[in-house]
Amino acid sequence: MKKILLALALSLAAVCATAQDLSVLGKAARMAYDYLSKEGYRPEIDEDNDVAFKVQGYTFYAENNTDDPTLLRFMAPYIYEVDLENEAELDNALIACNNFTRSKKLVRAAINSGGGVTLYADTYIGQGDNDMTEFIEAAIDFMVRGIPIWRESFKELSAE
Numbered sequence: 001m002k003k004i005l006l007a008l009a010l011s012l013a014a015v016c017a018t019a020q021d022l023s024v025l026g027k028a029a030r031m032a033y034d035y036l037s038k039e040g041y042r043p044e045i046d047e048d049n050d051v052a053f054k055v056q057g058y059t060f061y062a063e064n065n066t067d068d069p070t071l072l073r074f075m076a077p078y079i080y081e082v083d084l085e086n087e088a089e090l091d092n093a094l095i096a097c098n099n100f101t102r103s104k105k106l107v108r109a110a111i112n113s114g115g116g117v118t119l120y121a122d123t124y125i126g127q128g129d130n131d132m133t134e135f136i137e138a139a140i141d142f143m144v145r146g147i148p149i150w151r152e153s154f155k156e157l158s159a160e
Contacts (some may be wrong), residue, residue, distance in 0.1 A: 024049045026069030028125050032062035035136050056144055067081060068114045070125050076143040078116040079150060089158070093117060096154040100146065107142040109150055117150065 024045065025033060033051045036043040043053040043062075051062040063073040082093040093111055101108040107121045121139035124134065 025064050028070055029062055029064035030073035031132050050154050055140055072123050072125055074121045074139040076119040078115040082111055082115040084115045092157040095157055099153055100150050107146050119146050
């Protein structure tokens with residue numbers, strides 16, 4: 001009996017902790033979390049209150065944008081780390097980001113201030129009920145397929 005009560009208490013505590021975590025999510029991030037949970041991605045809320053989830057060995061994020069809760073942004077961060085002191089490497093990474101962004105739909109590549117190359121996919125949600133299924137599926141798919149494309153482009157530029 002004690003084991004059953006302990007298991008119930010632990011289960012209830014886990015449910016309450018999850019409910020507290022979900023309360024920090026804005027509308028767009030909550031929609032992403034709900035979709036990812038339903039599809040079996042097992043999302044978690046990280047220390048920045050973003051929604052983290054794994055896809056094919058990569059960690060992706062749905063940003064919890066507190067400044068604009070209607071912005072739904074997916075990120076594949078640090079797919080490559082650029083040595084910002086190496087001018088040739090930085091130039092090649094910038095060209096690869098530009099070529100990638102110009103040639104792709106939905107997903108773009110950028111280098112953050114620390115040198116991390118990140119892929120992004122953004123959309124806005126409206127005020128009514130929104131089915132973001134198509135956007136989320138496309139964003140995840142395009143980012144998964146985009147990572148090796150960006151890396152190959154950078155590798156080719158670096159070989160020249």
